[in-house]
Amino acid sequence: MIETLLExxxxxxxxxxxxxxxxxxxxxxFLSCYLILKGWSLxxxxxxxxxxxxxxxxxxxxxxxxxxxxxxxxxAAGSMxxxxxxxxxxxxxxxxxxxxxxFAIGLLMFSINPIAVNIQAIILGNLLTISHQExxxxxxxxxxxxxxxxxxxxxxxxxxFDERHAKSIGIETxxxxxxxxxxxxxxxxxxxQTVGACLVIAMVITPGATAYLLSDRFGKMISLSIVIGxxxxxxxxxxxxxxxxxxxxxxxxxxxxxxxxxxxxxxxxGMLKHRKKEVIHG
Amino acid sequence: MIKIDNVGFAYPxxxxxxxxxxxxxxxxxxxxxxxxxxxxxSTLFKLLTAHIKSKTGRIEIKGSSVKKALQQNLxxxxxxxxxxxxxxxxxxxxxxxMGRYGHMGxxxxxxxxxxxxxxxxxxxxxxxxxxxxxxxxxxxxxKKRVFVARALAQGSEIILLDEPFTGIDIKTEDALxxxxxxxxxxxxxxxxxxxxLGSVPSFCDEVMLxxxxxxxxxxxxxxxxxxxxSKAFGGMLRHHHLVGDDLHDDEDARTLTVLxxxxxxxxxxxxQGGQKITxxxxxxx
Ligand SMILES: Nc1ncnc2c1ncn2[C@@H]1O[C@H](COP(=O)(O)OP(=O)(O)OP(=O)(O)O)[C@@H](O)[C@H]1O
Ligand SMILES: [Mg+2]
Numbered sequence: 001m002i003e004t005l006l007e008x009x010x011x012x013x014x015x016x017x018x019x020x021x022x023x024x025x026x027x028x029x030f031l032s033c034y035l036i037l038k039g040w041s042l043x044x045x046x047x048x049x050x051x052x053x054x055x056x057x058x059x060x061x062x063x064x065x066x067x068x069x070x071x072x073x074x075x076a077a078g079s080m081x082x083x084x085x086x087x088x089x090x091x092x093x094x095x096x097x098x099x100x101x102x103f104a105i106g107l108l109m110f111s112i113n114p115i116a117v118n119i120q121a122i123i124l125g126n127l128l129t130i131s132h133q134e135x136x137x138x139x140x141x142x143x144x145x146x147x148x149x150x151x152x153x154x155x156x157x158x159x160x161f162d163e164r165h166a167k168s169i170g171i172e173t174x175x176x177x178x179x180x181x182x183x184x185x186x187x188x189x190x191x192x193q194t195v196g197a198c199l200v201i202a203m204v205i206t207p208g209a210t211a212y213l214l215s216d217r218f219g220k221m222i223s224l225s226i227v228i229g230x231x232x233x234x235x236x237x238x239x240x241x242x243x244x245x246x247x248x249x250x251x252x253x254x255x256x257x258x259x260x261x262x263x264x265x266x267x268x269x270g271m272l273k274h275r276k277k278e279v280i281h282g
Numbered sequence: 283m284i285k286i287d288n289v290g291f292a293y294p295x296x297x298x299x300x301x302x303x304x305x306x307x308x309x310x311x312x313x314x315x316x317x318x319x320x321x322x323x324s325t326l327f328k329l330l331t332a333h334i335k336s337k338t339g340r341i342e343i344k345g346s347s348v349k350k351a352l353q354q355n356l357x358x359x360x361x362x363x364x365x366x367x368x369x370x371x372x373x374x375x376x377x378x379x380m381g382r383y384g385h386m387g388x389x390x391x392x393x394x395x396x397x398x399x400x401x402x403x404x405x406x407x408x409x410x411x412x413x414x415x416x417x418x419x420x421x422x423x424x425k426k427r428v429f430v431a432r433a434l435a436q437g438s439e440i441i442l443l444d445e446p447f448t449g450i451d452i453k454t455e456d457a458l459x460x461x462x463x464x465x466x467x468x469x470x471x472x473x474x475x476x477x478x479l480g481s482v483p484s485f486c487d488e489v490m491l492x493x494x495x496x497x498x499x500x501x502x503x504x505x506x507x508x509x510x511x512s513k514a515f516g517g518m519l520r521h522h523h524l525v526g527d528d529l530h531d532d533e534d535a536r537t538l539t540v541l542x543x544x545x546x547x548x549x550x551x552x553x554q555g556g557q558k559i560t561x562x563x564x565x566x567x
Contacts, residue, residue: 037370154390158380162366168331169384169436170353216371216416 008241017127017194020135021233021251023142024194025203027187029229030149032208033222034160034180039091043077044204046099047188048197050076052106060113066137066189073185076102081177125196127237127247138190145183156180157218195248203229206255213259213266228258283309283471284330284440288339291325299325303339303496307473307488309439312466314486314502315475318515321493323475324362327444330473331359343440351440355384358433360426362444362475368418368425375413377428378403381435403434406461423450430458434465441465443474447481459485479541479548482506508550511541 008014028044035041054072055065076098083094130138149156158166159176167173184204191200211225236251243250264271290301300322307313315323328334329341332348343351351357358381381403382396404410407427412420417428426446433441447455455478462472463485476482482489482502489506491497491514498510539550 037367151389154383157372158383161370161372161377161380164331164333164361164365165359165380165432167333168352168357168359169355169381171383212371217373217376218371221371 008238011241013128013130014237014241016132016135017130017247018234018237020130020138021127021194021237021247022230024138024187024191025207025229025233025251026226027142027145027149028191028200028203029207029211029225030146030153030222031180031184031187032204032206032229033211033218033225034156034208035184035204036208036212038160040095041205042092042095042201043080043184044188044191045201046080046095047073047076047185048192048200049099049106050102051189051192052103053109054106056106056109056113060109066193069189069192070185072102072106073188074182077181077185078178081181125192125194125199125248127194128240130193134193138193141186141190145187148179148183152176152179153219153222195251199248199252202252202255203233206252206259207232210255210259210262213262213269216268228255232258283307283344284473285342286339287342289329289336289341290338291322291329291334291336298494300329300492301495303492305490305496305499307471309471310466310469311487312462312472312474312485314482314489314506315473315492316477316479316482316489316506316511316514317475317492321514323492324444326492327359327362327442327473327475330442331357355436356438357440357442358436358438360429360433360441360443360446362448366417370417372417373413374409374415374417374420374428374431375400375404377417378431378435381432381437384436399435399437400431403431406434407431408457423454426450427454427458430461439469440471440473443472445475445477447476447478455481479511482548508539508541511548 008018035043051069051072054068054070056068057063057072058065058068061068080091080094080098083089083098084091087094089097155166155171155176158169158171159173159180163173166176188200188204191203195203207225207229208221210228211221214224215221232254233251236254237247239245239254240247240250262270267273284305284307286303286305289303290298292298303326315326317323325334329336330343330348332352341348343356346354348357378400379392379396382392382399383390386392386396401410401413404413407430409424409427409431412424417425420428426449430443430446433443446458450458459481462474466472466487474486483506486502486506488499488501490499491505491510493514493516497513498505537551541548541550
């Protein structure tokens with residue numbers, strides 16, 4: 001029995017996949033806490049599509065794909081923040097506008113310049129076949145992002161909660177916004193390699209949304225979100241070994257199960273609690 | 283301490299909100315900012331918090347620019363309308379603690395002094411019992427006081443308040459006024475915009491009347507007159523004028539004038555009107 005349970009750890013590729021996904025999951029979970037509160041939830045989806053022209057360009061210039069992806073993502077995020085600042089458009093409209101543009105440019109580039117990039121791998125991720133070099137890259141990205149977030153989470157909170165006040169106490173709000181979206185682009189690129197474009201969006205929403213139901217304090221919400229993100233990612237990868245299933249799909253299903261549990265049973269904001277209150281108040 | 287020198291501002295839509303403002307306010311004073319809707323009061327606050335930058339002129343705070351003053355934690359600001367998201371997972375004490383960020387180091391770790399300042403500020407606005415509430419779970423008036431507490435915790439020398447009395451009951455208003463007076467006595471400069479004309483004489487040392495330009499600025503006794511107010515509001519005030527004949531059957535020529543912009547009316551009683559300013563007691567409200 002125990003032998004069967006430990007079996008995945010005997011394979012180097014499984015071991016690597018598990019820690020890489022846990023790491024990526026925790027960084028995305030950290031970021032998700034801010035995104036869900038500011039109406040930027042769908043930005044993960046947007047960024048994962050916006051990187052396509054970057055990948056195409058990197059291919060043409062024979063640079064690493066992740067570099068192209070990162071820069072395209074960064075430019076996309078930057079233009080969204082900029083448009084938001086200059087117009088009264090709502091976040092969802094801006095996200096839709098920018099990502100379809102980037103995606104269309106990417107498609108055009110690929111159609112003019114047919115290449116051998118495995119689009120399938122970009123869309124679905126390749127967690128189980130990730131190379132040693134890629135995993136080191138992800139490790140570095142994750143550590144840098146996590147350190148920056150840990151040192152600055154209160155500044156980011158101040159900027160996102162009340163930008164005008166943040167500015168009035170001398171916090172450079174524009175700098176922090178650019179920094180935040182740089183981290184997000186980096187994390188998205190890392191997440192793309194593991195769970196793939198389709199599921200990046202879940203990783204930057206669901207853990208934060210679940211944690212939000214469980215806590216009224218931002219610091220606690222972040223910790224909970226990280227725990228949810230890393231455990232569900234590790235567990236999903238681990239289970240995919242037995243089920244011979246797509247790990248990304250499993251990961252997101254686990255996150256959703258956790259969300260539903262919180263949705264029903266959360267001590268203060270859960271459905272059962274609300275029911276009870278209604279009964280008491282007639 | 284605040285020196286405003288020929289400052290003007292136009293919004294991108296071409297709206298000239300302020301023009302040629304010259305004024306100087308010293309510390310230890312409460313200065314009322316009075317003018318009708320759209321007169322430019324909030325715009326002036328935006329300039330003083332570097333939210334927007336003036337096109338002309340210069341604002342000096344303790345001899346340095348607004349930006350520098352903000353970095354030195356000299357200015358705190360209490361917003362007019364709620365510009366924040368009440369669903370944010372932050373407690374009352376967390377919001378007030380954000381006022382302390384300017385005093386903290388790089389990681390914004392709160393020290394004992396910071397916690398004490400937060401408790402002290404909440405005590406002063408009478409919200410200490412609500413310390414651990416999520417901010418969305420407060421009433422409108424309580425929400426306002428959270429932001430006053432944040433400004434107090436910040437401990438800056440200049441406190442800007444944009445219409446702190448709207449939506450607040452008389453008891454709380456009086457408590458806030460007592461608080462402002464205490465702060466001014468501690469040497470702080472308080473700039474407060476309000477539509478409660480009746481309260482102005484009871485707590486302001488000086489008053490600025492604006493309508494795009496600065497119409498009048500000076501001590502309440504000499505500046506907050508019927509004549510100046512008529513200029514500032516240009517017939518927009520609810521105006522009740524009772525002359526001697528209406529008031530009594532003798533030779534007394536004194537007239538009674540009641541001016542009201544919004545909440546507390548302002549009462550002038552005297553021979554020409556505008557000589558004497560009286561503050562109606564709370565029982566009248
Ligand atoms: N963001 C903006 N863009 C364009 N014009 C603006 C903007 N904000 C205010 N204005 C205009 O600038 C003028 C001054 O507005 P401001 O908000 O400073 O008035 P106020 O004195 O605070 O009024 P109130 O008593 O209603 O709060 C008004 O004519 C207003 O229409
Ligand atoms: Mg205003």
